[in-house]
Amino acid sequence: MGLIAGFKGINNRVDPTALGMEWQIGADNALCDNARYLVQRPGYAEFATGVADAFGTQDGRLFVVSSTGVLYEVAADGSSRARATGFSGAPFQWAELGPAIFAMSETAKWCIYPDRVVPWGVPTADIPTLSATAGDLEPGTYLVACALFAQDGRMGGTLGVATIELAAGQGLVVTSPEVAGYDTVAYVSPPDGDIVYQAMTLSGGSGTLTITPVEGPDLRTFDLYPPPQGSMIAAHGNRMCVAVWEPEYDRSVIYWSKPDQPHLFDVEADLQLVAGRITLLAQAGARW
16 A cells, blocks of 8 residues: 555646546636636625625625515625614615614615614604693693604604693693604693703603603704605715605705704705706715
């Protein structure tokens, strides 16, 4: 029996083509170079199937949306992790603003933060319904508004305030429809005041004030809405913008978010009209 001095494998310089065509054809992404080495073929290599959409970030990560609505994050070294299920609506328009990544399609709006994936925007609360009850609030006219809070602390806008006149010996009942996944917070003015302050979180769609509450932060989200459903998105400075195509007027409308609040848009005032349909919305000077 002869002595085996070593095993050089198939990737050697003696005669790799002697493997036979049946083996070379079966070697995916491989070729024989000019030095007669079997090497990896330049170009792409398949690492995922059933992909509905993908987006590459500036720091080298890749976000992949599967055809079943699973969002994966792929790092530069090829490792991946599932970030969310039910990520519906692909294909998307994508944009980055600081650590957040935004995705919008004709049917869905998403925001990807480093620690969570959430719908982009918070619903705007309706004007609440008010009624009197027994209590010890000071007599006078009270203004009341409501706002919705997401579980991660993001705040939505409000459509306006309701007014009620209370007499001595009365309290206040605030009613507002519940929205699944959000807390409804009531803001109440002092008697005959003109600024509403955070007063209480409603439970089951209603809440009661019988004594004057400790004033919390004042409400500053009047006439602010979640991002409109658009065809193009981009980050500009510390704001997000959304372009909406209006074919009946042959124009596009660009809506701008509030500075440092990409989930709040003043759709009635902070906008720009552009003739025709926008096909490219460039990102400019994004920061956080």
